[in-house]
Structures are given as C-alpha cells and as structure tokens.
Amino acid sequence: MRYHSPTSFDEAVGIAAKAQGVTRFLAGGTDVLVQMRAGAVLPDDLIDVKKIPGVRDITRTPDGGWKIGVAVSGAELGAHEELCRDWPGVVEGMELVGSTQVQGRATLTGNLCNGSPAADSVPGLVAAGATVTVTGANGTREVAVQDIPSRPGKTSLAQGEVISAINLPPRGENAGDAYLRFIPRTEMDIAVVGCAVSLRVDGHKIVEARVALGAVAPTVLLVSDAADALIGSTLDDAALEALATAARAACKPIDDKRGTVEFRVDVAGVLARRAARIAYDRAKGVSK
Amino acid sequence: MTKNGSSEFRLVGTRPNRPDGLDKVTGRARYGADASMPGMLHGAVVRSPHAHARIVKIDTSKAEALPGVKGVVTRADFPTGLTGEDWDLQENTMAGEKALYDGHAVAAVAATSPLLAQEAARLIEVEYEVLPHVIDVDDAIKPDAPAIRPGAADHSVPEGSPPNVVRYLEFGHGDIEAGFAEADLVMENTYKTEATHQGYIEPHACVGQLGADGKGEMWVCTQGQWYIRRMCAAVLGIEAAQLRVTPSEIGGGFGGKTTIFMEPLSLALSRKAGGKPVKIVMSRSEVLRATGPTASASMDVKIGMKKDGTITAGYANFRMQGGAFPGAPVDMALYCAFAGYKLANVKHVGYDVLANRPKCAAYRAPGSPMGAFAVESLVDEMARKLGLDPLDVRLKNAVREGDKASYGPTFGSIGLVETLEAAKAHPNLKAPLGPNQGRGVACGYWFNHGGETSVSMAIGEDGTATVSVGTPDIGGGRASIALMVAETLGIDYDDVRVNVVETGALGVNEPTHGSRATFASGKAAVESTNQAIKEMCRRAAAEWGIDPEAVEWVNGAAQPTSSNAGKFAPMTIKEIAAKMGSTGGPISGHYEGLPSGVGASFGTHVVDVEVDPETGRTTILRYLVVQDAGRAIHPAYVEGQYQGGAVQGIGWALNEAYIYGEDGRLQNPIFLDYRVPVASDLPMIDTVIVEVPNPGHPYGVRGVGETGITPPLPAIANAIEHATGQRIRHLPISPPKLLKAIKSAAPSGPTLQAAE
Numbered sequence A: 001m002r003y004h005s006p007t008s009f010d011e012a013v014g015i016a017a018k019a020q021g022v023t024r025f026l027a028g029g030t031d032v033l034v035q036m037r038a039g040a041v042l043p044d045d046l047i048d049v050k051k052i053p054g055v056r057d058i059t060r061t062p063d064g065g066w067k068i069g070v071a072v073s074g075a076e077l078g079a080h081e082e083l084c085r086d087w088p089g090v091v092e093g094m095e096l097v098g099s100t101q102v103q104g105r106a107t108l109t110g111n112l113c114n115g116s117p118a119a120d121s122v123p124g125l126v127a128a129g130a131t132v133t134v135t136g137a138n139g140t141r142e143v144a145v146q147d148i149p150s151r152p153g154k155t156s157l158a159q160g161e162v163i164s165a166i167n168l169p170p171r172g173e174n175a176g177d178a179y180l181r182f183i184p185r186t187e188m189d190i191a192v193v194g195c196a197v198s199l200r201v202d203g204h205k206i207v208e209a210r211v212a213l214g215a216v217a218p219t220v221l222l223v224s225d226a227a228d229a230l231i232g233s234t235l236d237d238a239a240l241e242a243l244a245t246a247a248r249a250a251c252k253p254i255d256d257k258r259g260t261v262e263f264r265v266d267v268a269g270v271l272a273r274r275a276a277r278i279a280y281d282r283a284k285g286v287s288k
Numbered sequence B: 001m002t003k004n005g006s007s008e009f010r011l012v013g014t015r016p017n018r019p020d021g022l023d024k025v026t027g028r029a030r031y032g033a034d035a036s037m038p039g040m041l042h043g044a045v046v047r048s049p050h051a052h053a054r055i056v057k058i059d060t061s062k063a064e065a066l067p068g069v070k071g072v073v074t075r076a077d078f079p080t081g082l083t084g085e086d087w088d089l090q091e092n093t094m095a096g097e098k099a100l101y102d103g104h105a106v107a108a109v110a111a112t113s114p115l116l117a118q119e120a121a122r123l124i125e126v127e128y129e130v131l132p133h134v135i136d137v138d139d140a141i142k143p144d145a146p147a148i149r150p151g152a153a154d155h156s157v158p159e160g161s162p163p164n165v166v167r168y169l170e171f172g173h174g175d176i177e178a179g180f181a182e183a184d185l186v187m188e189n190t191y192k193t194e195a196t197h198q199g200y201i202e203p204h205a206c207v208g209q210l211g212a213d214g215k216g217e218m219w220v221c222t223q224g225q226w227y228i229r230r231m232c233a234a235v236l237g238i239e240a241a242q243l244r245v246t247p248s249e250i251g252g253g254f255g256g257k258t259t260i261f262m263e264p265l266s267l268a269l270s271r272k273a274g275g276k277p278v279k280i281v282m283s284r285s286e287v288l289r290a291t292g293p294t295a296s297a298s299m300d301v302k303i304g305m306k307k308d309g310t311i312t313a314g315y316a317n318f319r320m321q322g323g324a325f326p327g328a329p330v331d332m333a334l335y336c337a338f339a340g341y342k343l344a345n346v347k348h349v350g351y352d353v354l355a356n357r358p359k360c361a362a363y364r365a366p367g368s369p370m371g372a373f374a375v376e377s378l379v380d381e382m383a384r385k386l387g388l389d390p391l392d393v394r395l396k397n398a399v400r401e402g403d404k405a406s407y408g409p410t411f412g413s414i415g416l417v418e419t420l421e422a423a424k425a426h427p428n429l430k431a432p433l434g435p436n437q438g439r440g441v442a443c444g445y446w447f448n449h450g451g452e453t454s455v456s457m458a459i460g461e462d463g464t465a466t467v468s469v470g471t472p473d474i475g476g477g478r479a480s481i482a483l484m485v486a487e488t489l490g491i492d493y494d495d496v497r498v499n500v501v502e503t504g505a506l507g508v509n510e511p512t513h514g515s516r517a518t519f520a521s522g523k524a525a526v527e528s529t530n531q532a533i534k535e536m537c538r539r540a541a542a543e544w545g546i547d548p549e550a551v552e553w554v555n556g557a558a559q560p561t562s563s564n565a566g567k568f569a570p571m572t573i574k575e576i577a578a579k580m581g582s583t584g585g586p587i588s589g590h591y592e593g594l595p596s597g598v599g600a601s602f603g604t605h606v607v608d609v610e611v612d613p614e615t616g617r618t619t620i621l622r623y624l625v626v627q628d629a630g631r632a633i634h635p636a637y638v639e640g641q642y643q644g645g646a647v648q649g650i651g652w653a654l655n656e657a658y659i660y661g662e663d664g665r666l667q668n669p670i671f672l673d674y675r676v677p678v679a680s681d682l683p684m685i686d687t688v689i690v691e692v693p694n695p696g697h698p699y700g701v702r703g704v705g706e707t708g709i710t711p712p713l714p715a716i717a718n719a720i721e722h723a724t725g726q727r728i729r730h731l732p733i734s735p736p737k738l739l740k741a742i743k744s745a746a747p748s749g750p751t752l753q754a755a756e
C-alpha cells in the first residue's frame, strides 16, 4: 500500500488519476481504517486529504451560504455556533455519527463517499439542498449531494475525482431543519430509518420544504411528494398524515438483520412526522 | 443501597478500592493480548464459511511457501482416538471430516507477524462439499432434519428419536394430572429465546509454547487455568503436568472463558515451529462466530393455578440447541425453571439438540434465564388473568427453608421470601406510571457452587499476608478475599495481597464459575488463615512456655487466656512474623478440598418500561434488583454483579440475538449489529442487597454472580405486556417484532394507554 499526502486538490487528483488498483481517500478514516483492519478493503493507494490547506475551514460564502472543508470533523461542526444556528438539522445528523472519539475524526465528506444508505449526515444535507464541489483533471464541477451515492458502497465520482468542498445554501429567514433516525439503542448503532426535513414558513404557513429519507432505499431519497404534502399547510394533522403517507410510498427498503421492510416503511412515516414538527418549531423560532 | 448496617465486623461489609483497580484504570494491568515473548510468532486461524460442509481437501502449500511462515496445522496434527467430551473439545478446536458451523476452525498458521499470518491464512485453500444445514432448534429436532453427528446420542435418548437429539431427560414428583385437575385455571404456552453471546469486552488471547520434549507453557486470558491445562493436554495428547498455564487479568468471561477455543492451536503451532511461542488473539468477529454463545431454546410450559394464586402443578418441556455438540444446558434450565415455587406436582422433560452453530459455552447461570423466561412469563399471564398481584402470587407459592425443591433436593437456608418482601417495600413499586408505561416483576434462581479448590496463604516477615488463589478475578474476588483474610487475621485490608497464581503453584482449582470464587476460594482462604493463626498462637505459647490451647487470637495478636490471662502482653502478628525464621520457619496455611455448605441465591427484579407505540422501541425507565447475597463482603462489588447481570438480561430481552442467513452464516458477528446495551440505554440500576447468611460459609457468603441475569428476560416481557397489552413469547422483543404485535392488535392505528 502506498500512502500519499498531497498538499493541493490538483495534486490529489493527479495521484488518483494515475492509481491502478484499489484507491481510497483518507479523511477521518473512521470508515476506511476500520475496513482495512477488517480486511474488507485493502487499498493499494491511500490518499490523505488532510494536509491540503483549508480543508478544516468552515467559511461563510458571499451569498450567505457556507463552504465546509472536507476534513472538518463532526466535533468541529458541532462547535460552530453560527452554522448550528443556520443548519441545526445538518449538524445534528453529523453529530449522531459514532462516539466522542469518532466525532473527533469523522467528516461529512467521508460519510457521504462511504456510500452507506444509512449514512446519518446525508439526509440532512439533501434536505438542505447542499452541493459538493468535485475537483477532477478538467477542473471543478458542482453536484447535488443526492447525486453522489450511486448504490450501496459506491459513488458517481469518476476515477481521479475528489470532493474538495461541501456547500450549503444561504439559510434565509423563518426556516428550520431537523434530522431523526431510528435505532434500537440510543447510540453506536446504524440507522434503520433516517429522515430529514427542511422548511420555511410565512407566518404559520409552510412555503418551502424538502424531505429526505435514509436507509429505506439503495441511496438517499429526496421525496418531493412528501415536501408537497407540507407546502401550503400549517402542519395540521391532515398535512402530517399526508406527509407520512408520501414518505412511506417512496420507500424501497430491504429486509435485513437491522429491520424488516414493513418496519422501515412504517417508521419512515413516523420519523417524517416527528422531524417535520421539530423543523417547523425551529422555523418559527419556538425551539432551537 | 445495602441493608448491611451491621457493625459486627471491622472490614467485612466495607467498600475499599479493589486491589487491581489502579492497574486497571492506568492501563498497567496485563490482559491476554499483552503477553509477549522473545522470538514470538503470531497465529491466524482459517475458518469455515459454511454452516455444514464436508472438508474434501486442504492445500497448505502456498501458505507454507510464503517467507516468514513457520508452521501450519490442520486436524492431521492432532492425535486420534479421543472420546466423549475430549473428542468434542478437539473437534471444536479444529474441524476433522466436517465443518460443523460457520466459523469452525479448519487450519491455523504461525508466521513472524500478525499481518503475514493473516496473509498466509488467506493462501490456505480448503475445498468443501457443502451439506444441508439446520440452525433453529425447532427445525433441528425434526425427524427429517439434516443429521449433524449420527451416533452422538447418549444412552438417555429413546430409540427412534430424531437424529439430532443427543440427550433426553425427564424428572419430577407428584401427579401433574391430578394437580391440573385441582386448578381453577390451567394455561399452556410456548416460549422461545435466541442464542446470545457473553459479550466480554476482552477477546480471547493467548501465547502458547510447546517443545518437542512435550514441555510447554501458556499465558492466557481464562477463568480457569487448570481447565485450560487439562483440556489442552487432552486435545494435544501431552501430559498435563508438563504444561504450565498462567492466567492474565481478564476483561470479562461470564462463563465463556471456562473452556478452550484457539489455545491448543497456539501450542500445536508452537510445536510445529520448533518450540517458538505463538500468540493468537481473536478478532471480535472470531469471538462471535466461534466462541461460546449460549443455547437457544424452545419451551412449552403448562401451569395449574387456583383462584387465590396457589399453583397446583407445573409441567415444562424444553428443547435446547447448544451448537453442533452435546451440552446445551437444558438440565440446568429445567432444574431452575420452577425452583422458586413450592410444588406438590411437577414434571420436567428436556431435549439436548444439535444444530449447525458454535459449541455453546457456559453463560452466567447457564440455562436458568431461559427457564425463567418461560415459567415467569406464564405465571405473570395467569396472575393477570386471575386479577392477582404478581408479587403476591410468588409469595404465596415461594419456597422456604426445608421445602422440597422442584428438582428434588430439600432447600437449606434460602432468602426468596425476603427478596419478595424487600421488593414489595421498595419505593420503585409506588412510582406512578404514565401512558405507554408498564411494570413487570420476575424471580430468578441459581444454585451456586463449591468445587475443587486449593488455596495457600503465607505470613510475610513484616506481618502482612499473601494469599494464593487459583480462581481468576472476574468479579472482585481479590478484594473480597482480602477483606475476609484481613478481618480474620486482624490486620488492615491493604496488608493482604491476593494473587491469582499459575497451575504450578497450587493443586487443581476449578475455574471461577458457578459464582464460587468468594464462596469457595474465600472459605478456603479463611480456613488457611485459621491454620496460620493456630501456628502463630503455638509460637507465642512456646515463647511464653504455656499450653497452645491456652492462647487465643484477638485483634491481630496472640494473647494468653484463662489462668494465664494477663500474664503476658499480647504478641502481635508483626512480632511473631519478625522472628518466625528462628521460631520454626515460615508460617503459612493451606486448604484443599471441595468446600461444602454452598448457599443458593434467589432474586426478585422489578422493571418499569415505556414503549413507543409508533416504533415499538422499549425504554427501561426504572430497574430494581433485589437479591440474597448471604452476606455482602464488599457491597459495591455485589451491587456491581447485580447490575451487570441485569444489564446482560436486558440486552437478551430486547435486542441481542444471533441472526443467521438462509445460508447458515452468522450475519451479525460485530458489535454494531450484535446489540448489547450501551450505557446511555440504561437508567441507574437500583439494588437492594438482602442478607440471609449462608450457614455454610464462615462469613455467610452465597454466590452472587449469576442469579441476576435470570429475571430480566421475563420481567421485561411482563412489563411490556403491562404497557402495551401485547404478550411477546419469543425473544428478543425488538422494535420490529413489538411494533408488528401492537399494530396487528390495533389495525386502526395504535391507541395505547397504561394498563393502570
């Protein structure tokens, strides 16, 4: 195995483009190193992105959005007050990842690129309308987060492409987001179902909404029917029921050791309702 | 909380720091994987990916050709002709003709580094002919199930039984039909529990060294160094006396480290590699795939009850699989099932069944939690139906001293009634319950054990004491033994050091199992101490020129009695020790034997749960353990045992289970998916130590380690029924299972309330 520590994304791209065998980028390593230890993935080239200047920065963009470096850890996200005020749902998704120790290392980018359908930070990013900046041999492009995972364990990135930043749009006024997951225990578990809701209100009325589901399909789902169930409502019981029904209808889960199809579909609706209530209260400034 | 308010003792009943505590919190303690020897090699094990397969061919040539590989072993390197349990141990250590479960070892390799050993293991080519397999106990007992080991049945099995039944038992007393006829309510149900793993945090690890001369050594994480010695010697065909086994500190065992797994492989590899020591450390997935889980069980129970709660008859028919080897604890499960009830009429039937799973090992009160789940669930269902308080029903039928036990013997001093009364009086029983909340109670039992015991103690030149015990300290045994020895000698706790010693230092000791260390090694240590005291009195008497009978031991000193009282100043242990070299040489005490007077321990648990009716997720709100300790030598460690047992039982009840795929492979050999409870899942576990002293122990000790895992399984199922109206008779009560039950009961959507 060759270990590389490039000091620019272009250099990283150059190494990745030339690599022949199994290639992995190394951010926090909380997936990659565990997979290596278990013998599940034995990379020929391991490209550490943490030595690239700026990868640990969280910066406000001129339009009021955010640019998050690819090596920013969960703990660093959680400690950033302004970001937490803007996107509490995104941050709470990332903060659910692992334990205190894992939080010191794990990154949003790693969580996304590991490609698990159950990745906890991804529904929040999708609901937020986040994008990633992808750097390749021919420069950079911006891709919606939901277009990165292609199937379990795989991404749509081409060989020689690396994610160089995560971009969150400006939050704006009267908006809130939330993420909830179902696990049988209280921590150190993989989401059986995850759901994020982001919305904006005008008075009591919801005027914008995005709903994303995790762990109920091969990749994260952005469910527009579920969003439509919310838009125009005041989150009354009928809207919540319509939301749950739409969320359930979108699920294409599997039966496995972590949960049954029936259970996942059912709980997706429950979590959608609960997450929508939290996002709504946040949007109205009733809670944090 | 402890009820031990007595000041009868100076040290017994106090809570000093454990002698091994500082080492453990500073990382200085040496666990199994910390052993390291000059020239040491590293071993890796090749394991079957199939649940049941004939081993057609093993080609080790590529592995052997890899530079750095020093030895490869297969079953061909082991002696033949073993029988009975020795053959089972050998077969489980290394598969012979067939791989019997996913994870069964088929070859092992030693190399100069762990990575090289793993690479070499991947180069070993095994050709399998996959055979039909069977996993579930109810499937395994079918007449047409794949026969796993024809001929493995013992004489107890009736002719014409299904092929995987290897042991049958039947016992009881009275006339159950007459008993059922007397009852106002007779109910019968089937209950199932899944296999769970002991879940010790420290994986199995050892360094083994064995020369061509048959002399060897082993450093190993174990509950029983003599068992390791005997079993390794048997499996490898060497002499037990030539193998010296030193136990490490132990990061949990719960019964699972009372037997061998990869230990003989390290010795066999060492012998192959010219006697170089070989270290093997299991990964977590190896631990889950190939070391002792407990058995899974399918159980029918039938009970007759009168309107006032009196139980008129009990019948239990249990089927248990303990893997591809005989030894599921169906006997223990049956002995314990009705142990808390005074029954005139009771009958038990049991089947030990083979399945394509790892060989089960002991797990905390082996069998008892399953039996309790079945019986204590049904008793609760019946009490509910008759509108009776579940604690009162148990009190009405509770066994007391002198009663004939459901499994035959007559009970000596026991404290079941006392635990029930203490539970009734506890404030948790008055805590109000909200919507979707429920309360469950259940009792549990374990016999406890004495067993082969050898202990030495010696007085140091400065008047301190060293105790050598053969029981590895998994539950605070060293602290408790030091307290008892210091109490008896009349010296400070800190002036006693208790060492867990290697096999060369004492006669044979059984492992730390059966909750026996503080009882058996403790009793032996007190007897040894009394011998040393007698000798110290003799030395003082000789110096004073009086009859040794006229000297007594008071507060750490010899003093003259009766007619000599006051004639000589007391001679302290320090004074006697300082000159022992010139008064007759070393002073020590020794005990070996089978300590009698074992005291059984009953417990009563009360749990409050809340169920999320929309997800089926159960939260433990309050948990109370009340258990009879006999006497709590070190109450904090007694409480720790109660809490630990309860937590393991909670895991078993709610989420832990071996999950197999259609292919017979274990799907969750990792702690991410084998879900033991995490700290944030649990409230503080409340404890009440009941003390009904055991007359068979100098300080009244019963064992406390095992009973605590028994009641949680039914107590939680009982609480969940109280909260949801749903009775789940198949563990674990995971969210998908419970949600399904809730929804099928209320198809129009859940509308739940507390039952009270």
Ligand SMILES: Cc1cc2nc3c(=O)[nH]c(=O)nc-3n(C[C@H](O)[C@H](O)[C@H](O)COP(=O)(O)OP(=O)(O)OC[C@H]3O[C@@H](n4cnc5c(N)ncnc54)[C@H](O)[C@@H]3O)c2cc1C
Binding pocket: A023, A024, A025, A026, A027, A028, A029, A030, A031, A032, A033, A034, A049, A070, A096, A097, A098, A099, A102, A105, A106, A107, A108, A109, A110, A111, A112, A113, A114, A118, A119, A120, A121, A157, A161, A162, A163, A164, A188, A189, A190, A191
């Ligand atoms: C104990 C434990 C608990 C966990 N709990 C959870 C949990 O609750 N929820 C959850 O979702 N996950 C959990 N995880 C998984 C893991 O921690 C997360 O997925 C984490 O966010 C991964 O981030 P990382 O920085 O460590 O990624 P790494 O391991 O460094 O990388 C992961 C993947 O991302 C790729 N990658 C990294 N950076 C880039 C880049 N810039 N461009 C392109 N590809 C890149 C790598 O090639 C690799 O394939 C847990 C892991 C552990 C060990």
